[in-house]
Amino acid sequence: MTKGVLTIVSGFAGSGKGTVMKRLLSRHEGYALSISATTRKPRNGERDGVEYFFKTKEAFEKMIEEHAFLEYASYVGNYYGTPASYVDEQLNLGKDVILEIEVQGALQVKKQRPDALLVFLTPQSGQELERRLRGRGTETDEVIRSRMKRAGEESKLMSSYDYILVNDDVDRAVEELHGLIRSQHLAASRNSGLIERISRELAVYQ
Ligand code: 5GP
Secondary structure, rough: OOOEEEEEEEEEEOOOHHHHHHHHHOOOOOOEEEOEEEOOOOOOHHHHOOOOOOOOHHHHHHHHHHOOEEEEEEEOOOOEEHHHHHHHHHHHHHOEEEEEOHHHHHHHHHOOOOOOOEEEEEOOHHHHHHHHHHHHOOOOOOHHHHHHHHHHHHHHHHHHHHHEEEOOOOHHHHHHHHHHHHHOOOHHHOHHHHHHHHHHHHOOOO
């Protein structure tokens, strides 16, 4: 069995990445979504061990010391990190593991695992991002302005990603993401066993 593909999906707040992830996992088999640890408080309806592992700052810092994270970052005053053990266990089982994380963490993972696939999800325009954030109807003008400012900062790192997915149609974005991950399985670098076998089979004709 071949190892799974490690994929990182990032996107602006309001890019719809949560919806794309949910639909990808409900439609296609063979995926495992990593559950992050965070020091932020659970939102309404969030359960420990489902959306996140909710930790105190002290517990999180202990995990940092123990090198328990594949990556971690500070985002809007809280820590977020990917526990390494689950990711490796699932990759070794042949699952395609997805991390839905912000840009600083994504770039840390790419340094350690150059074969990771980095995908950035975005609406088709800045105006559309603002429209979506306002459409939620729950945020003040000030919060929306600060999200848009952050999106501007994050956009500077988009060119470090392998692929940019425009999410103007969720179903299309899901199928494009699935296609990108499938095509990673076909990379020559992941198929050295097959290449060696065929070369051996052809050696008799030399
Ligand atoms: P939220 O608090 O809205 O759930 O997440 C805030 C941001 O943190 C999102 O951009 C999300 O992708 C990112 N995030 C979630 N888990 C992790 C993680 O383990 N590591 C990093 N670096 N970012 C994360």
